Amino acid sequence: MRFTSEQRLDDGVLEREFTLGEIPGILWTPGSVSAPAPLILLGHPGGLHRMYPRLVARARHSAAEGFAAATLELPGSGDRPRSAAAEEARADLRRALAAGEPVDDEIVDRLVLPLVEKAVPEWRAALDALLSLPEIGGPVGYSGGVIAIGIRLAVVEPRISAALLFAGSYVPRRMFEEARQVTIPLQVLLQWDDEGNDRQMALDLFDAFGAKEKTLHANMGGHTGVPHFEGDDATRFFARHLR
Amino acid sequence: MRFTSEQRLDDGVLEREFTLGEIPGILWTPGSVSAPAPLILLGHPGGLHRMYPRLVARARHSAAEGFAAATLELPGSGDRPRSAAAEEARADLRRALAAGEPVDDEIVDRLVLPLVEKAVPEWRAALDALLSLPEIGGPVGYSGGVIAIGIRLAVVEPRISAALLFAGSYVPRRMFEEARQVTIPLQVLLQWDDEGNDRQMALDLFDAFGAKEKTLHANMGGHTGVPHFEGDDATRFFARHLR
Numbered sequence: 001m002r003f004t005s006e007q008r009l010d011d012g013v014l015e016r017e018f019t020l021g022e023i024p025g026i027l028w029t030p031g032s033v034s035a036p037a038p039l040i041l042l043g044h045p046g047g048l049h050r051m052y053p054r055l056v057a058r059a060r061h062s063a064a065e066g067f068a069a070a071t072l073e074l075p076g077s078g079d080r081p082r083s084a085a086a087e088e089a090r091a092d093l094r095r096a097l098a099a100g101e102p103v104d105d106e107i108v109d110r111l112v113l114p115l116v117e118k119a120v121p122e123w124r125a126a127l128d129a130l131l132s133l134p135e136i137g138g139p140v141g142y143s144g145g146v147i148a149i150g151i152r153l154a155v156v157e158p159r160i161s162a163a164l165l166f167a168g169s170y171v172p173r174r175m176f177e178e179a180r181q182v183t184i185p186l187q188v189l190l191q192w193d194d195e196g197n198d199r200q201m202a203l204d205l206f207d208a209f210g211a212k213e214k215t216l217h218a219n220m221g222g223h224t225g226v227p228h229f230e231g232d233d234a235t236r237f238f239a240r241h242l243r
Numbered sequence: 244m245r246f247t248s249e250q251r252l253d254d255g256v257l258e259r260e261f262t263l264g265e266i267p268g269i270l271w272t273p274g275s276v277s278a279p280a281p282l283i284l285l286g287h288p289g290g291l292h293r294m295y296p297r298l299v300a301r302a303r304h305s306a307a308e309g310f311a312a313a314t315l316e317l318p319g320s321g322d323r324p325r326s327a328a329a330e331e332a333r334a335d336l337r338r339a340l341a342a343g344e345p346v347d348d349e350i351v352d353r354l355v356l357p358l359v360e361k362a363v364p365e366w367r368a369a370l371d372a373l374l375s376l377p378e379i380g381g382p383v384g385y386s387g388g389v390i391a392i393g394i395r396l397a398v399v400e401p402r403i404s405a406a407l408l409f410a411g412s413y414v415p416r417r418m419f420e421e422a423r424q425v426t427i428p429l430q431v432l433l434q435w436d437d438e439g440n441d442r443q444m445a446l447d448l449f450d451a452f453g454a455k456e457k458t459l460h461a462n463m464g465g466h467t468g469v470p471h472f473e474g475d476d477a478t479r480f481f482a483r484h485l486r
Contacts, residue, residue: 192450192459203446206461207435215470216435218449218459227458229483233476240472 001025001129013063015056020126024048024079025072028059029135036137037068038242039130041123041153041160043144045169046077058143058231065235067242068136072126074146075118086111093170097196108170112148116175120152127159141238145169147205154182162186162241164234167202168194168223179208186214187237189230194223244268244372256306258299263369267291267322268315271302272378279380280311281485282373284366284396284403286387288412289320301386301474308478310485311379315369317389318361329354336413340439351413355391359418363395370402384481388412390448397425405429405484407477410445411437411466422451429457430480432473437466 005017012031017024026048030037040062044051048071059069076083089111096103130136139161142150150165155178164187171179186209190202206216215237219227248260255274260267269291273280283305287294291314302312319326332354339346373379382404385393393408398421407430414422429452433445449459458480462470 192457212463213470214435214463216459216461218461220455220457227456229479232479236472236475 001126009056009060011060011063013060015059020072020122020129022080023073023122023126025070025126026055026059027068027070027130028056028063029068030063030066033066033135036135037066038139038141038238039127039136040067040069040141040143040238040242041127042069042071043142043146043150043166044071044074045145046074048073048078050078058234061231061235062143062238065239067141067235067238068130070126070130072119072123075115075122083114086114103170103198105173109172109174112146112170112172112175115146116148116152119146119149120156123149123153124157127157131159139242141242143234143238147171148175151175151178151182154184154186160184162238164189164237166226167205168197170198171201171205176205176208179205180210183210183212185237185241186211187234188214188216189226189234190216190218191223191225192218192220196223244369252299252303254303254306256303258302263315263365263372265323266316266365266369268313268369269295269298269302270311270313270373271299271306272311273306273309276309276378279378280309281382281384281481282370282379283310283312283384283386283481283485284370285312285314286385286389286393286409287314287317288388289317291316291321293321301477304474304478305481308482310384310478310481311373313369313373315362315366318358318365326357329357346413346441348416352415352417355389355413355415355418358389359391359395362389362392363399366392366396367400370400374402382485384485386477386481390414391418394418394421394425397427397429403427405481407432407480409469410448411440413441414444414448419448419451422448423453426453426455428480428484429454430477431457431459432469432477433459433461434466434468435461435463439466 001018001020003016003018007015014029016027062069076086092107140159142163145166147165148171154163162185167190188206244261244263246259246261250258257272259270305312319329335350383402385406388409390408391414397406405428410433431449
C-alpha cells in the first residue's frame, strides 16, 4: 500500500488516497485518537470519484465516533480496466429492468459472481495493509454494497466482526447458501421501492442470514433515497459491535 | 380525568395514576420541563399491571427526551369487565396458532374489530383530558401495539403526528384500506420470528401504509424479544417528528 496524497478535512479527519498495487483506495482516520481505531470498510457500487461525496460523508460520520474508514475501487470501475463480460451482463440487467421483465438468474450470476471472486481477495489484501498501520487496530466492520461482496467477506474474512449490508443489488441465488453461514451481527438496509432491485429477493436474503442478531431497516425513497437518519443508525450499529 | 396516586421516580419522572370515568390509566411527565411537553401515547396489549415494567421503561426513555407519556387500560383487560365474545375469539386464535393452522380472517375480525371500536374513542377522550393539562402541549405520538388501534387512531385523530407501530398482532383484512389512509410518518417494528403473528401480513401491511415516510425495523428474538436498542431508536423517531 502506497499513500499518494493526503489532506486534512475541515473537521480534522485525515484523508489519504492510496494505491494497493494498481488499485486506488482512500483511507480516512479520525482527527484525534488515543488508541488504534476500529476500521469500517466502506462498500459501494464502483466508481470512487462518482461516489466520493457519499463516501466522505459516511467516513466523517464514522470518524466522529472514533472509527477509521477505508474504501477500494472495484474491479471494472473508475479508472480500472473494464470487463467486457461484466459490461454485457450489466446491459442485459438494465434491459430487463427497463422492460419490466423478471431478471434471469444467469444474468445476475454473470454480473455478480466474477465481481465477488475478484473483489473479495482485493479487499482482504487491503485489510492486511490497513491493519498493519499503527493508527488502525480493529475490530473491522463492512458497511454498504455491493451486498454480495459483503456476504462473501462476512463468510471468509474472520477479522470482520459486524456488517451493515445495503440490499440494493441482486444476489446470485447460489449465494443464499453462503448467507446462511453469516453469523456476525448484521444490519440490512433495504429501499422498499428500489427501482433496480427485487424486494422479495432482499427479504428472502434477510431471512436466510444465519446471524442470531440481524436487523432489517426498510425505507421509502428509491435506490438513492436512503434517509439521512440511517447514517446515524449505522454509526450506532457499529458503536455497539466494534467497541 | 381524576388523579388517584402520584409518585416521583428516582430519575425525577412524575408518575401519576388516573381514572378516566371507570378506565384506569397512567401519566408520566419529565422531572424538569420549561415548556409544555409533547405527549406519547403508549399502546400495549392490555393489562396495565402486567405490562407496567415495560411501560415505565418506555416512559422513562421518553421523559429523558422531554416527552410526557400516557397509557390507558384496554377494554376487557386488567380490572376492566371481560368481553365473553373477545375471550372466545382469543381462545380460537390461540387454538389455531397452537395447531399450526392458518388464522381465519373471521377470528381476527371477532377479536380485533370490537376492541378497536371501543378503545379508540376512549384514547381520544384521554387525549382531550391530557392535552388540557398545562404541563402537556403536543404534538402527540402513538407508540406500540395493538397495531390495529394505532392504525385507526392515525386515521381518525388529527392530533397524532407520528406513530411507532408494533406489528405484533393480527390486523383485520378490512383495515388494510384504512392503512392506505395513514399519511403521518411511521416507524413499524416487526419481530421477524414472532410466534404469535403472521410475518407476510405484517409486510403487506407495511406496504399498504400511505405514508411517504415509513420505516420498517425487523429484528429477531420472538414476540417479546424486541432488542433494547429499539427503545433508543423509538425515542429518536419521536424526537425527529414531535419537535
